[in-house]
Amino acid sequence: MGVSPLLDQAESASFDAPELFLQSVPRTIVHRAAVSEVLATGLQRVGEDHYRVGVQWPRSHSYYGRVAGRWHDPMLLAESIRQALLVIAHQEYGVPLGHKFLSNSLDYHLDPDGARLTERPAHILLDIRCHNIKRRGRSIGAMDLEVDCLRDGTRVGSGAISAQCVPEVAYRRLRGERADNQPGLPMADAVRPRLVGRDSVFDVVLGASRIDRVWTLRYDRDHPVLFDHPVDHVPGMVLMEAARQSALAVLGASDGLIVSCESAYQKYVEFDSTCLVTATPKPATGPGPRTVAVGFNQGGATAATCEVQILAA
Numbered sequence: 001m002g003v004s005p006l007l008d009q010a011e012s013a014s015f016d017a018p019e020l021f022l023q024s025v026p027r028t029i030v031h032r033a034a035v036s037e038v039l040a041t042g043l044q045r046v047g048e049d050h051y052r053v054g055v056q057w058p059r060s061h062s063y064y065g066r067v068a069g070r071w072h073d074p075m076l077l078a079e080s081i082r083q084a085l086l087v088i089a090h091q092e093y094g095v096p097l098g099h100k101f102l103s104n105s106l107d108y109h110l111d112p113d114g115a116r117l118t119e120r121p122a123h124i125l126l127d128i129r130c131h132n133i134k135r136r137g138r139s140i141g142a143m144d145l146e147v148d149c150l151r152d153g154t155r156v157g158s159g160a161i162s163a164q165c166v167p168e169v170a171y172r173r174l175r176g177e178r179a180d181n182q183p184g185l186p187m188a189d190a191v192r193p194r195l196v197g198r199d200s201v202f203d204v205v206l207g208a209s210r211i212d213r214v215w216t217l218r219y220d221r222d223h224p225v226l227f228d229h230p231v232d233h234v235p236g237m238v239l240m241e242a243a244r245q246s247a248l249a250v251l252g253a254s255d256g257l258i259v260s261c262e263s264a265y266q267k268y269v270e271f272d273s274t275c276l277v278t279a280t281p282k283p284a285t286g287p288g289p290r291t292v293a294v295g296f297n298q299g300g301a302t303a304a305t306c307e308v309q310i311l312a313a
Contacts, residue, residue, distance in 0.1 A: 017044055020054030021123045028097060029090050030083040033229040036062075039076065040083040043091055049130040051092065053084040057122040063203060063225040068255040068313035071115040072122060074157075077108045078240055078261065081147055081159045084126050089165060094139045100171040103236050104162040107262040112311060114149065114156025115257065125150040132162075141165055181232040183221040183271045190218060196245035197254045205242045206249065206277060213250050217242055217275040217296065234269035236304075239296060243306035246279035247292035255313035259289055267303040269296060275303065 020042030027038050042054040057076045060066065064073035082103075089095040127148040134142040142164040149157035172179045188207025198204050202223065207216035219238055221227050226238050244258045269275050275298040282291040289309035296304040 017042075017052065017054070017125075020044060020052065020125070021056060024056075025087055030086045031101075031229065034224065037225060037228050038083070039080050040087050043087050045092065046127075049133065051088050051128045051130070053080075053087055053126040053128060055080040055083070055124045055126060057124060059117065059119075059121055066117060067115070067197070067257050070117055071112065071257055072117060074108065074110040074115050074258050075237075075240065075244065075261075077110050077124075077149060077157060077159060078106060079237060080124060080126060080149075081106065081108060081145070081161050082237070084128060084147070085145055085161050085163055088128065088130065088145070089140065089143070093133075093143070095165045096139070096167075098168045099139075100166045100168065102164040102166060103265060104164070105262075105264045106159075106161045106236060106240070107260075108147075108149075108157065108159035109260045110149065110157035112257060112259060114151050114154075115259075122151060136165075139165070175232060178268075178270065178272075179232055181271045182230075183219060183227075185271065185274070187218045187220065188216045191215065191245075191249065194254055195249050197248050197256070198245070204245070205238060206245050209276075213246075213279050215242075215246060215249075215277045217269070217277050233271065234275070236263065236265060239263065239265075239269060239304050240306060242277050242296070243279075243292075243294040243308050244310075246277050246294050247281075247290075247308045247310050250279040250281050250292060251290055251310055251312075253290075253310055253312050256310040257313065258308055259311050260309035261306055262308075263304065263306040265304045267298070267301065269298055269303045273299055 024038040025040045027035050032038055039055045041056050044052040057072045064075050067073055129146045130143050132144045144162045147159040190201045190204040191206045191208050193204050207218040209215050248256050278295045280293045289311040291309050294306040
């Protein structure tokens, strides 16, 4: 993975801007109820529509924990990008805290070395350029972020996110009678936790089915991480987790490292009907990561898709 000349300044920022890692940003800015779920630690404006966001990955996390005993969970990068979007939108583009964010896509790619565990939390610098900004008065209505991920001055990954920013009243009109939806369907029996890299049924988001490579999406509204705060539909991070778990299951690689995930969201995944998760592994092309295409179908239509890459431990 080559380093872009545009990253010359950013490469030194992890050393020149220690203030980006001093403390967590306020939890309300990243739409979290629990302070423990805040990864973002600082924001710095570099130039027009160009920012750096500091994030810290803990050595241990209640859900996104160690993988195979030697890696941070790369899903922390996905959550870091999501939080960086919110920090920039609220603090730099004037988006009010009450607005809703509708994500169309979220991608990340991370080198295994970038996920390595050490004796200290990982300080990650996100070098971010904002594009396709749709301005709305003093605020914005949408934007795309392109992200380079640096650790100890070295580029170790990348990512992107595309989102719309919608006022609460407009969001409620958009959602209609589903604006106050809550999880209500009975949970399906979980697949065996170790099959999907988990130790507890509580953390499994796949329900068993009789169809090969197909599961039902399952979730517990009381889960402190996946449902940190009230929502009216299944969050995108839950879908990415289901994509990861289905890929681990279909590859038989319970300790595999998810080094890449490209997700696209066509529709909300609703609480009031069953969502099917289908995993299709692509042919192996060498000794590196295996690619699995994952689809989410609800009501006979595709609601979301993910393509993940799993590196065997």
